[in-house]
Amino acid sequence: MTTRQDAEALLPKATSFIGDAPAAGSAEQRSFVHPADGLGYAELALAGTAEVDAAVAAAREAWPAWRALAPAARRDLLYRLAGTIREHATELAALVSLEMGMPLRASVAGVEQAAEWFAHYAGWADKIGGVTVPAAPRSVHDYTAVSPRGVVAAIIPWNGPVIAAALKVAPALAAGNCVVLKPSELAPFSTVRLAALLAESGLPAGVLGVVGGGPAAGERLVGHDGVDMISFTGGNSAGQAVGRAAARRHLPAVLELGGKSASIVFDDVDPTRAGKLAAILGVVQNSGQGCFLPTRLLVHRSSYDDVLLAVAAAVGKVRLGDPFAAGTSMGPVVNGAAADRIHGVIDAARTRGDGLLLVGGDRVPGAGSFVAPTVFSDVDPASPLAQEEIFGPVLAVTAFDDEDEAVALANGTRYGLAGYLWTSDLARAHRVAERLDAGYVSVNGMAGLPPAAPFGGWKASGHGTEGGLDGLREYLRTKNVHVQL
The missing domain is CATH 3.40.605.10 (Aldehyde Dehydrogenase; Chain A, domain 1)
Structure with a gap:
């Protein structure tokens, strides 16, 4: 060890x-x-x-x-x-x-x-x-x-x-x-x-x-x-x-x-699996410190409540701790200044009412620059919480009603680095991938970034x-x- x-x-x-x-x-x-x-x-x-x-x-x-x-x-x-x-x-x-x-x-x-x-x-x-x-x-x-x-x-x-x-x-x-x-x-x-x-x-x-x-x-x-x-x-x-x-x-x-990538969950996939993976990708992986991570989650309204339950359950199982300990699933953010900045973003979002705090948000007691995985639901897509890169473990969740709205929401930021979508409809997967303003699109999984595949951003x-x-x-x-x- x-x-x-x-x-x-x-x-x-x-x-x-x-x-x-x-x-x-x-x-x-x-x-x-x-x-x-x-x-x-x-x-x-x-x-x-x-x-x-x-x-x-x-x-x-x-x-x-x-x-x-x-x-x-x-x-x-x-x-x-x-x-x-x-x-x-x-x-x-x-x-x-x-x-x-x-x-x-x-x-x-x-x-x-x-x-x-x-x-x-x-x-x-x-x-x-x-x-x-x-x-x-x-x-x-x-x-x-x-x-x-x-x-x-x-x-x-x-x-x-x-x-x-x-x-x-x-x-x-x-x-x-x-x-x-x-x-x-x-x-x-x-x-x-x-x-x-x-x-x-x-x-x-x-x-x-x-x-x-x-x-x-x-x-x-x-x-x-x-x-x-x-x-x-x-x-x-x-x-x-x-x-x-x-x-x-x-x-x-x-x-x-930078990026403010979206994960789009359609109503034809298992909401428990999709919600769990969306939480891991958007909040837990590298403590949310990744430009291509999907820190926005867009969910079809018919699956919204079930996906939120899965997200909350996945976040609840996260073990914050020593990066060198075998059981740790999420470490700290890079330093105290980053932790203070991220908590400032969370506090400002709560004050403005950008969304409803579903889980997390409070400061982690003790030494180290830990930030608890934090999820906001019902997030206003025009709010800073949904528009600005946070570079920390904060997930913004928004509902949509149809494919056109999902694509419009996903494309509705100045960024265009990555896009994620979850669907069992092969035609929809290719159709939505083509419509996303992003240089990299991942379907039904996490970004693999294999060396043989190109990766790069559009827009900002x-x-x-x-x-x-x-x-x-x-x-x-x-x-x-x-x-x-």
Whole structure:
């Protein structure tokens, strides 16, 4: 059984990894606190502009050789890296749970999924190429050639840092790019350890750098002249700033931003099963801290009461607690500031009368940044509770009367990241999936996010793709060659 003490023993002694070694920070000191008990476990300096400059310089130096590496050699190395991640999955997961409070079992699953992303893109590394264009046979030979973009600035959030890193690093490396990764200043250690493990497994120095810094480090990274592309996952206001920085230098940018996804439960499914799974997905999973989680629940009026009973029953069985304890089903939110913010949202919704409080809502006594799973029923779809991303364990439930209303409600926010629907009618499943303004739709289950499938948002949820062949192409540029014969 892995414990918090085991995780602390694994802690890197720095918040950055540059070249082939951990690197001390030059910015402000930060006290790192375990969110389950409020106790500190490290105090280290964050990365500053000097570390960003050094990591970009190391990446630029490494890129020519990495780009020139034989595709088969890059393939074999990435397969080896996938194996390394699997071998050290519990170690990396323990650091994730220490940093941000995710139950260890879920953290392990996330790290194992990260290994799958590396293995998937290893398989693409020796299959990247252009096409012959049928322009004018016998008089013209027209073809395309693809090449890596160069040095990628990748910025990830704290709510699952190892899998978040894999979504960007694996395809970028497979395509022949180098990466400077900036994790959140709240959770830098698991990605620093990841970079060290990959270096020990043969990844050349400078190909992957990690700079665990705050907003100043992020601003320096996205504005750096040595960066050729940006891939960002995070909130909308920060995403807008990144987009502006990319636009100033005409850089390509993948932006995976916020969400307020809806789960639509029709009247032809088992309301007990659908309600239970909707509660787990929208409230319990990662304590509601996920951009693609369905934090709105839309239920056909004829099934409404039964689904609410199932939701309340599922939430009532949740075991809040120590992320390292075997029986814990839901951990804390990332820190005390997040807990205070989420409770503020709950209190404001109660004061405004956005909906009826069904379960939860009160503060959890004791140490740690715990927020009880909270469900509001009869939520006004125009209210802030139904419109704004909370990033916490708060579910907003609303009834609908027909399919058209369900689709209108689901599409009735500025976001368009994911959609979920529950129905036994195959025709309806395809029809509603096509009508949802979302880049990802899950039918009768949870979001799988397999590495072979594309994932990305519409509207205010961003643009660009992670996953699949589309995600690989984000890290490539195309050149056309037109030869007169």
